[in-house]
Amino acid sequence: xxxxxxxxxxxxxxxxxxxxxxxxxxxxxxxxxxxxxxxxxxxxxxxxxxxxxxxxxxxxxxxxxxxxxxxxxxxxxxxxxxxxxxxxxxxxxxxxxxxxxxxxxxxxxxxxxxxx
Amino acid sequence: xxxxxxxxxxxxxxxxxxxxxxxxxxxxxxxxxxxxxxxxxxxxxxxxxxxxxxxxxxxxxxxxxxxxxxxxxxxxxxxxxxxxxxxxxxxxxxxxxxxxxxxxxxxxxxxxxxxxxxxxxxxxxxxxxxxxxxxxxxxxxxxxxxxxxxxxxxxxxxxxxxxxxxxxxxxx
Numbered sequence: 001x002x003x004x005x006x007x008x009x010x011x012x013x014x015x016x017x018x019x020x021x022x023x024x025x026x027x028x029x030x031x032x033x034x035x036x037x038x039x040x041x042x043x044x045x046x047x048x049x050x051x052x053x054x055x056x057x058x059x060x061x062x063x064x065x066x067x068x069x070x071x072x073x074x075x076x077x078x079x080x081x082x083x084x085x086x087x088x089x090x091x092x093x094x095x096x097x098x099x100x101x102x103x104x105x106x107x108x109x110x111x112x113x114x115x116x
Numbered sequence: 117x118x119x120x121x122x123x124x125x126x127x128x129x130x131x132x133x134x135x136x137x138x139x140x141x142x143x144x145x146x147x148x149x150x151x152x153x154x155x156x157x158x159x160x161x162x163x164x165x166x167x168x169x170x171x172x173x174x175x176x177x178x179x180x181x182x183x184x185x186x187x188x189x190x191x192x193x194x195x196x197x198x199x200x201x202x203x204x205x206x207x208x209x210x211x212x213x214x215x216x217x218x219x220x221x222x223x224x225x226x227x228x229x230x231x232x233x234x235x236x237x238x239x240x241x242x243x244x245x246x247x248x249x250x251x252x253x254x255x256x257x258x259x260x261x262x263x264x265x266x267x268x269x270x271x272x273x274x275x276x277x278x279x280x281x282x283x284x285x286x287x288x
Contacts, residue, residue, distance in 0.1 A: 072140070
């Protein structure tokens with residue numbers, strides 16, 4: 001009987017490992033700058049901070065960066081006159097909490113000269 | 117009184133839980149060799165062709181490129197150092213208990229085999245900005261036991277110097 005309980009407890013404990021990891025949630029922000037300018041600013045910012053670009057496409061509006069264990073994806077969409085930027089991040093393959101990406105968005109705004 | 121001693125254990129173990137992580141927006145130490153002025157009087161595409169040729173001559177494979185952005189990404193995989201096969205504590209944490217050995221017979225102090233080695237993966241990006249060329253490089257080492265580590269940026273200065281020299285060599 002004791003063995004059954006141990007088996008049940010082990011199964012319960014292991015079930016926590018089976019859950020799928022949550023998908024990365026984007027941190028989005030509307031910017032009053034056209035998309036090409038935003039992408040250039042993002043490249044300028046990230047390469048300055050020591051990130052390596054894994055790839056990007058101007059028409060697709062996507063850039064991908066890596067630095068050590070961190071991976072950042074930038075999605076830029078046109079929105080009227082301006083654009084909408086979404087940042088997603090992973091550390092060691094695990095999604096980062098959106099609030100961790102806030103400083104990057106602020107620096108991106110500063111790069112574009114949109115901060116007061 | 118003894119229960120107070122129990123409280124000390126989680127306190128002591130709490131130190132192991134966190135690790136120092138560089139904030140995402142914090143700049144790293146910049147390597148001056150990895151930035152140089154964009155060549156004057158030269159088309160961006162022509163320069164990009166030279167960069168790609170220089171990278172491929174060094175054994176890189178083009179991973180992605182976009183000329184509207186002026187971005188070139190390449191990667192290279194090379195053989196890293198040899199690792200001892202079957203060394204205690206190498207593969208499994210329970211190796212030392214006599215479990216988790218590989219088949220024919222456990223090597224007590226490890227054995228070397230030319231195929232059992234780490235693999236270094238280098239990822240390089242070259243961005244041709246309006247007035248500056250920036251090179252970034254990141255090296256990951258995959259250990260044969262499955263662990264992946266990021267190596268530092270120690271070799272970047274030498275790499276960038278070599279890359280710049282070979283780009284200028286390609287020009288002639």
